[in-house]
Amino acid sequence: MTEALKIHPADNVIVALRDFRAGEEIDLPDGGTLPFLEDVPTKHKFAERDFVEGELITMYGVIVGRTLRPVPRGTCISTENVVHASSEYTVGRRSTDWDAPDVSAFAGRTFDGYHRADGSVGTRxxxxxxxxxxxxxxxxxxxxxxxxxxxxxxxDRAFTVDVDALIAKYRQGRGAEEIMATEILRSGTDLQxxxxxxxxxxxxxxxxxxxxxxxxxxxxxxxxxxxxxxxxxxxxxxxxxxxxxxxxxxxxxxxxxxxxxxxxxxxxxxxxxxxxxxxxxxxxxxxxxxxxxxxxxxxVQRRPAGLEHLTLGLECGGSDGFSGISANPALGYASDLLVTLGGKAILSEFPELNGVEQELVNRCVTEESALKFAHLMRSYSQRAEAVGSAFSMNPSPGNIRDGLITDAMKSAGAAKKGGTSPVVDVLDYTEPATRPGLNLLCTPGNDVESTTGLAGSGANLIVFTTGLGTPTGNPIAPTVKMASNTALARRMADIIDIDAGTVISGQDSIRSKGEELLELLIRVAGGHQLTRAEQLGQDDFIPWKRGVSL
Known part of the structure; x- marks a missing residue:
């Protein structure tokens, strides 16, 4: 297994794929060796070279931060020595050329869906x-x-909680210690x-x-x-x-x-x-x-439909330092496969596109869409700053603890969910996705507000990548939960549908995991497999109030 990863040739920080201890020495991905001057936890980043105060930190090939003080080679990048920074962006010459993936393995594939009078097809x-x-x-x-x-x-109830057992112990005069030792989980029953x-x-x-x-x-x-x-x-x-x-x-x-x-x-x-x-x-x-x-x-009964009738919502939440190198790019590859097959994909969470705006602007197929994206991003950012907040405050304590220390660093990894295909349309909140291809949808980074918006814009499936774990789902769009690391997939197996940690371990490539994900989506779309969120009845619905919500 690779121990450290330099994501882009232009990067000046490296991702730790395991815990490193002060005094250890490793071979660098580009050659040479590096001694660690301090402990660096898994998923965090360490300095490839010595930095002076005020230098820019680059990751995924984009600016993700600026040093607050000198940072020696072989030390950990943290909120104590790096602050958020990102590139400016303009609407100018764009390039929508891209290398579409080979979809021959999926050509002619169908799913069993519900055909509606307007020509759309439901997965539920x-x-x-x-x-x-x-x-x-x-x-x-x-x-x-x-x-x-x-x-x-x-x-379907995988288990029930026997509160009657606790009541019986209480009425018998038993103390808190015995109450805590009482087994109250019981096997569930299928009620459907x-x-x-x-x-x-x-x-x-x-x-x-x-x-x-x-x-x-x-x-x-x-x-x-x-x-x-x-x-x-x-x-x-x-x-x-x-x-x-x-x-x-x-x-x-x-x-x-x-x-x-x-x-x-x-x-x-x-x-x-x-x-x-x-x-x-x-x-x-x-x-x-x-x-x-x-x-x-x-x-209405299920009948076969082509994959072009799938509209896939792209979401991440509870992200960690592996999300941007395993689950998100694997989802991005599945998104590229789907849009090549004539389907739609929707990338949301605008506060988590901060720092990669130029790349997305350049991928817009029309100048109108590029200008709309830039306008929505700037006006959203200005509204946040007007109430004493900012996109830079987006990373949660859990994100920071697991290696995502700036919003630009988080965004650079989050944007990987959108793959590499051209952006065919830019949508404000509640606008429907009508054009085949990759769409950008303005929503908050708040997980449930964003998934709520994705379904409202027409997603009939959602993939939700996570590094820390979350049970969330959507009332109407089956939500597939993809773990960025195998430890999470094993620890929270009752809420995770697919493990992208195999990319980190080297068992899978981004391509093979993306293809595996699309195969799963076809089974879910046709009703042959329920997602964990569906089995748990996780129907989260929070409309976005356009006061600022990050």
């Missing part, structure tokens, strides 16, 4: 029950508790074996804290987002609950649907509580129309 067949305002959240939860288990849609509607993959009940009380623009964006969810090919139709007086009026949702999908023909039931006789009658009607909608949704 869901019914949505959604509120236009947070005042309806309780009603959503009441309907959910009334319908899910009865219709066979309670998530007897679905009333076998062709409907689930009912998804969304709740949120928006729709009123904030700025009107947030309510308008919420309606566009919900229209995106209803229009997503993974959705058969929906039940919408409105209070009546909120900012997010039914008319705004209808306008958003008409703008996005002029020929919207899915069954949609809209109920207003302030026009009902009572809350009980309102809930009863919602249950009945939802049941009627499920009857219609159940008439």
């Amino acid at each position: 067949n869901y019914w949505l029950v959604i509120p236009l305002v947070f005042c309806e959240n309780r009603n959503i939860e009441v309907i959910q508790s009334a319908m899910l288990e009865k219709l066979g849609y309670v998530t 074996h007897n679905r009333v509607f076998p062709n409907v993959d689930g009912i998804k009940f969304l709740t949120h804290q928006g729709g009123c009380g904030g700025i009107r623009q947030d309510s308008e964006a919420l309606c566009r987002l919900l229209a995106g969810y209803l229009s997503n090919p993974n959705v058969a139709g929906g039940t919408v609950l409105s209070l009546g007086c909120q900012n997010a009026q039914v008319s705004l949702l209808q306008e958003a649907l008409a703008s996005r999908t002029p020929a919207f023909t899915k069954p949609l039931y809209v109920l207003e509580q302030q026009g009902s006789k009572s809350e009980r009658d309102f809930i009863a009607e919602a249950v009945k129309v939802t049941f009627a909608g499920l009857m219609q949704a159940n008439q």
